[in-house]
Amino acid sequence: MxxxxxxxxxxxxxxxxxxxxxxxxxxxxxxxxxxxxxxxxxxxxxxxxxxxxxxxxxxxxxxxxxxxxxxxxxxxxxxxxxxxxxxxxxxxxxxxxxxxxxxxxxxxxxxxxxxxxxxxxxxxxxxxxxxxxxxxxxxxxxxxxxxxxxGGITVYSALRHAGIGPGKRVGVIGLGGLGHLAVRFASALGCHTTVFTTSPDKVAEAGEHGAHDAIVARDTEWEREPSAKLDIILNTASAPVKFDRYVNALASDGTLSLVGVGAGKVVVPFSPLMAKRRRVMASPIxxxxxxxxxxxxxxxxxxxxxxxxxxxxxxxxxxxxxxxxxxxxxxxxxx
Ligand SMILES: [Zn+2]
Ligand SMILES: [Zn+2]
CATH class of the missing domain: 3.90.180.10 (Medium-chain alcohol dehydrogenases, catalytic domain)
Known part of the structure; x- marks a missing residue:
């Protein structure tokens, strides 16, 4: 013993x-x-x-x-x-x-x-x-x-299974323990990375982690649209999120990838999902x-x-x- x-x-x-x-x-x-x-x-x-x-x-x-x-x-x-x-x-x-x-x-x-x-x-x-x-x-x-x-493997695996690669456009919801690692991995892997945050004071911080853009967004209240549709949006927020606008921000065949806990029921609008063959996935470690x-x-x-x-x-x-x-x-x- x-x-x-x-x-x-x-x-x-x-x-x-x-x-x-x-x-x-x-x-x-x-x-x-x-x-x-x-x-x-x-x-x-x-x-x-x-x-x-x-x-x-x-x-x-x-x-x-x-x-x-x-x-x-x-x-x-x-x-x-x-x-x-x-x-x-x-x-x-x-x-x-x-x-x-x-x-x-x-x-x-x-x-x-x-x-x-x-x-x-x-x-x-x-x-x-x-x-x-x-x-x-x-x-x-x-x-x-x-x-x-x-934290690292959770976001890395979710991004990999969502099809991350050089030149992809990646959105990350939330800039916390998981989100900052997602931004760092995505940017290092050659992606254009956009952070969605509810905190205006995190907009400047997003750039320090390698993000190329940051948008203040609370559910469907967005400061503005991203400059182009996104191939992957990774949700790392611990609070519930309304995903309607995020689904519409995805490119054709784009993936909304969910990590972390506390999402509860995931509600997404069907028509924009189907019209552009978008996907929703969730990923553990x-x-x-x-x-x-x-x-x-x-x-x-x-x-x-x-x-x-x-x-x-x-x-x-x-x-x-x-x-x-x-x-x-x-x-x-x-x-
Ligand atoms: Zn953990
Ligand atoms: Zn087994």
Whole structure:
């Protein structure tokens, strides 16, 4: 048994407090990672508050983990003690269904989340199936890698499955933890990128992330139209959005791609969807193949999150700032 020092909530919406537990040796396919840093994601907040009615307490948050391999299971051959790895939302899957075999493990019926029924990365150590511990490119700093592993892969996979490529015109609704990463990936990949934001003060910020245009837009109240129709519009907003005008802003065969949580029911007008053969899709995180690709792309093209660092001992301050929507744009807890 390995003694682990963690930060846990004992009840919904309660502050985190020190929490110790014993971790068993890894399973044959498992790996134990010594945590160096861990990003804080909106899903941690939803889990802390038990918004999805699946939280178990004591609850140890954290699913944007960066660390060093401490111990490998007997059957693990691709990782060694000392490797620097990242772990995101997913900790295991069945390994043998069609989705798993094609590297789309996040779609597996038996996919398991790191922080559902399992302790997350606000701790000295985490344990996962070794397939979900990803070796990190040397060029990506430890404190930058965490947010790529949930926020980054969420927007990257959604954009890839919506057909992103050089020269495409991409709209991003919302400039927050997910949105700023979407803008950075899309612009780095050679797209013309337009931000839709409800905050006039974020128009200037959009350019700093590489956006080519930014439009103040609240549901159907838009400051103006984009200069051309968009091939992809990615919704990263956490508040409900009226999509009517966005569907009309799509080019023929354009895709409205939805990520994040809290969308509730998606209502889109049928006629403009059909007339231009537009599509609506929603996308969860991404599988192992897409995560590896995303890390290579981030490394090669220099895509990084904008982070605010907090010592792990100040996890509650980070949660408070996230709850107040004041984080620019991803909080990362360091040890
Ligand atoms: Zn997340
Ligand atoms: Zn599977």
């Amino acid at each position: 390995r003694p682990v020092h963690a930060h846990a909530a004992q009840a919904p919406k309660s502050p985190l407090a020190p929490f110790n537990f014993d971790m068993a040796a890894p399973s044959p396919a498992g790996v134990v990672v010594r945590v160096l840093s861990c990003g804080l994601c909106h899903s941690d907040l939803h889990m802390l508050d038990n918004d999805w009615a699946c939280t178990t307490y004591p609850f140890v948050p954290g699913h944007e983990v960066v660390g060093v391999v401490e111990e490998v299971g007997a059957a693990v051959t691709h990782l060694r003690k000392g490797d620097r790895v990242g772990v995101g939302w997913q900790r295991s899957s069945c390994g043998c269904c069609d989705d798993c075999v094609r590297g789309e493990e996040s779609l597996c019926d038996a996919n398991r989340a790191l922080i559902i029924g399992h302790h997350g990365g606000f701790a000295d150590f985490v344990e996962v199936d070794a397939r979900f511990a990803f070796k990190l490119p040397e060029g990506i700093d430890t404190n930058d890698a965490g947010p790529l592993l949930c 991404g599988g192992t193949v897409m995560i590896r690709e995303m890390l290579r792309v981030a490394d090669t093209l220099g895509v990084r999150p904008q982070t605010e660092l907090f010592p792990m001992s100040e996890a509650n301050a980070a949660f408070d700032k996230l709850r107040a929507n004041k984080v620019r744009y991803r909080a990362v807890l360091t040890r």
